[in-house]
Each structure stands twice: as structure tokens, then as C-alpha cells.
Amino acid sequence: MTAAVRCAGVVQIYRAGELEVVALRDVDLVIERGETVALLGPSGAGKTTLLWMLAGLLRPSAGRLWLNGTELAALDQRRLDRLRAGHIGVVLQNPARNLIPYATPAQNVAFAQRGVRRDRTRIGELLERVGLGGVKTRVGRLSGGEQQRVAVAVALANRPRLLLADEPTSQLDAATGRTVVDLIRSAAAEEGTTAVVVTHDQAVSGALGRTVTIRDGRVGAEGRRGEDFVVVGRDGGLLLPPEFHELLPPGSRARVVPLPQGVALHRVDEDA
Ligand SMILES: Nc1ncnc2c1ncn2[C@@H]1O[C@H](COP(=O)(O)OP(=O)(O)O)[C@@H](O)[C@H]1O
Ligand SMILES: [Mg+2]
Structure with a gap:
């Protein structure tokens, strides 16, 4: 079966004037369809950069990247936009950037369904599951944690093939964080959604199927069921x-x- 995500030797170099920052170096990663993966690693390791790449928001400086067998670099902007709107759900690290502040939670989820089939039942269900059913407050007036939950509902609006979430529970208490993780897990189990979740929360990573630890721009370790393994890189190196x-x-x-x-x-x- 075609993998949901395949990265081969992905490199990202940011250029800021004279300065170059190597954010990712030779990332090799395969994620199967329906897998739920926690992306771990210290601050500055490259987690957000990798997520942006999988979201098609950033093109790698070198290396190749496939989603469901389609190489992103082969798509023109219009095809890439269509793929992103219909098949990829993204929760950014700052959830407010995903949302329309003057619209209600339901209007925000509905807006994500523009251009695809509108599904009112889905909107109600998602908001119910994140504990915001019937909330008519405009999103700009909600707390950071409530906005995070709206952002997760927005990202799942179209039953995406790929859900990419950057620290989606950072502003939630343990119980509310759990409901978000449960929602992500059921999307994977029931709809085959593949999820990649950046997190520092062990309760979150422990509830997902696999952990991938990024260290210094590389896949440093992979783990399953609480055990962590180092990964031998393409150059034979290991961290x-x-x-x-x-x-x-x-x-x-x-x-x-x-x-x-x-x-x-x-x-x-x-x-x-
Ligand atoms: N737009 C940018 N311009 C320059 N450097 C950046 C930019 N974004 C991130 N970086 C650098 O790239 C590295 C990885 O960043 P990031 O992907 O945000 O890590 P993480 O999400 O793991 O904290 C860091 O050294 C960071 O300072
Ligand atoms: Mg980050």
C-alpha cells in the first residue's frame, strides 16, 4: 500500500541575510495510512518546519516528499491548493491563525467546507466532541484553549486524509486534552485519517501509535508502546x-x- 507520508533526504535551510540555519538535515520518514504519530523533540529541533513541509506550506531546500504517492514538488500551485483544501487539515502552533475571529465556531468549521460538500451534521458533531456544541460566541472572544479546540474541529471538517497538528493541546487541561486526542484517534480509526501531532505532552504522545523524535533536524529516535529506538540514518549515523x-x-x-x-x-x- 502507498504510504500516507514519505520523506526522503528532506533538507530545509532558512536564509536570513548572511545567516543560514539548517532546520532539517536528511529527514527520512515513512508514515502508513491511518497511523497516529507524535512528533517529539526539544524546542528548535525542526518539528514545526517538518509539519509545514508536510502541509505543503514550505518547499524543501533538497530531498523529496510524497503524500499518498503524490510528489508535492510535481504539483502546480492550483493542484497543491486543491489537495490542501480537500485532504489536509492543519492546526497551526498559534491556533488564532487558523481561525476567523469575528465568526462563531460553527461558522469557522463551515468556512473550512467551502468549495467541498457542506456537511452540517459533521460541523455539529465535531464541535460537540470538543465540548463547544451550541457555543455562539465569536471565536475572537474565546480563550486560547477554546480556540485550540475550534482549530482542531476546523482541521477535521473535511475528513482529511492527513491531519497535521502543532502542539494542539498546549493550552488545554488534561481532561480537555484527552478529548482532543480521542477525537484524533477516532478520525484515524473510523476514517483512516493519518495524524502527525507535535506535542510535549506525554499523555498525548502515549495515546498515539508511534513517536518520532526530531533532534537537531534529524529523526533521532522512533518509539512504539513506550520503548524508544535510535534510527540509523542514510549516512550510517545515529544520534x-x-x-x-x-x-x-x-x-x-x-x-x-x-x-x-x-x-x-x-x-x-x-x-x-
Ligand atoms: N522563518 C525562519 N527563518 C529562520 N530560521 C528559522 C525560521 N523558522 C525556524 N527557524 C529555525 O529553524 C530551526 C527549527 O525551528 P522549528 O521548526 O520552529 O523548531 P521546533 O518547532 O522543533 O521548535 C530553529 O533553529 C529555528 O530558529
Ligand atoms: Mg514548533
């Missing part, structure tokens, strides 16, 4: 988890010792 930096500090030398199923790294002291 040691920070908890091992004391045993093997950056720049230290190690002997690579083969084992039946892999290798062990033994630190070699310089003066030995």
Missing part, C-alpha cells in the same frame, strides 16, 4: 539519546564491537 551523553560525551572515541544482533560502543579514553 545517541541525551541520557547517554555522560557515558559517551559528544566528540569521544568509541570502539565498535560487533554483537550477534548489532554492535556495542565502548568508550576509548584518549590517553589509554
Whole structure:
């Protein structure tokens, strides 16, 4: 089956005057249809950049990117816009940027359905599930957490194939955060929506199917069911988890010792 997301050697370099920031370096990632993935990593690791790329909002400086087998770079602007409107739901890190402040939550979700089939039942259902059913207040007057929940409903309005959410529960308490995660999980289970959710919240990442940790612009680790694995990159490189930096500090030398199923790294002291 065609993967929902495939990244091969994706690189993003931001240029600010004379300065270059390498935000992503050689990201290889495959996400199957209906998977729910938590994108983890320290601030500045490149999570938002990767999400923007998957959303078609940013073109990679190098590397290739496919959504459901379609290479984004091969699409002209009109096709890309159509793909984004019909098949991709995005919750930006600042939810207010997704929303129309002077419209009600229902009007906001309805607006997301412009140009596609309007589905009033869906609008009511989504708002009910995020705890905002019947709320007639205009969105600009809602709290940050309420706006986040409207943004999630907006992103799911068209039963997207791909949901991309950047810290969608950052302003929610644990119980409300849980309802948002449940909604994302049922979209995956019932509609085959593939979800990529940037989060710092372990309650969120623990409830999703897989974790992908971005470190320094690369896929540093992948995990399932609470266990984390380092990922060997296309250049053979791997990023040691920070908890091992004391045993093997950056720049230290190690002997690579083969084992039946892999290798062990033994630190070699310089003066030995
Ligand atoms: N528009 C931009 N121009 C220049 N540098 C940027 C821009 N956006 C992000 N960066 C830099 O790229 C790196 C990754 O940023 P980002 O993707 O926002 O990380 P995260 O979401 O993991 O915190 C950081 O070093 C950040 O400062
Ligand atoms: Mg970010």
C-alpha cells in the first residue's frame, strides 16, 4: 500500500541575510495510512518546519516528499491548493491563525467546507466532541484553549486524509486534552485519517501509535508502546539519546564491537 507520508533526504535551510540555519538535515520518514504519530523533540529541533513541509506550506531546500504517492514538488500551485483544501487539515502552533475571529465556531468549521460538500451534521458533531456544541460566541472572544479546540474541529471538517497538528493541546487541561486526542484517534480509526501531532505532552504522545523524535533536524529516535529506538540514518549515523551523553560525551572515541544482533560502543579514553 502507498504510504500516507514519505520523506526522503528532506533538507530545509532558512536564509536570513548572511545567516543560514539548517532546520532539517536528511529527514527520512515513512508514515502508513491511518497511523497516529507524535512528533517529539526539544524546542528548535525542526518539528514545526517538518509539519509545514508536510502541509505543503514550505518547499524543501533538497530531498523529496510524497503524500499518498503524490510528489508535492510535481504539483502546480492550483493542484497543491486543491489537495490542501480537500485532504489536509492543519492546526497551526498559534491556533488564532487558523481561525476567523469575528465568526462563531460553527461558522469557522463551515468556512473550512467551502468549495467541498457542506456537511452540517459533521460541523455539529465535531464541535460537540470538543465540548463547544451550541457555543455562539465569536471565536475572537474565546480563550486560547477554546480556540485550540475550534482549530482542531476546523482541521477535521473535511475528513482529511492527513491531519497535521502543532502542539494542539498546549493550552488545554488534561481532561480537555484527552478529548482532543480521542477525537484524533477516532478520525484515524473510523476514517483512516493519518495524524502527525507535535506535542510535549506525554499523555498525548502515549495515546498515539508511534513517536518520532526530531533532534537537531534529524529523526533521532522512533518509539512504539513506550520503548524508544535510535534510527540509523542514510549516512550510517545515529544520534545517541541525551541520557547517554555522560557515558559517551559528544566528540569521544568509541570502539565498535560487533554483537550477534548489532554492535556495542565502548568508550576509548584518549590517553589509554
Ligand atoms: N522563518 C525562519 N527563518 C529562520 N530560521 C528559522 C525560521 N523558522 C525556524 N527557524 C529555525 O529553524 C530551526 C527549527 O525551528 P522549528 O521548526 O520552529 O523548531 P521546533 O518547532 O522543533 O521548535 C530553529 O533553529 C529555528 O530558529
Ligand atoms: Mg514548533
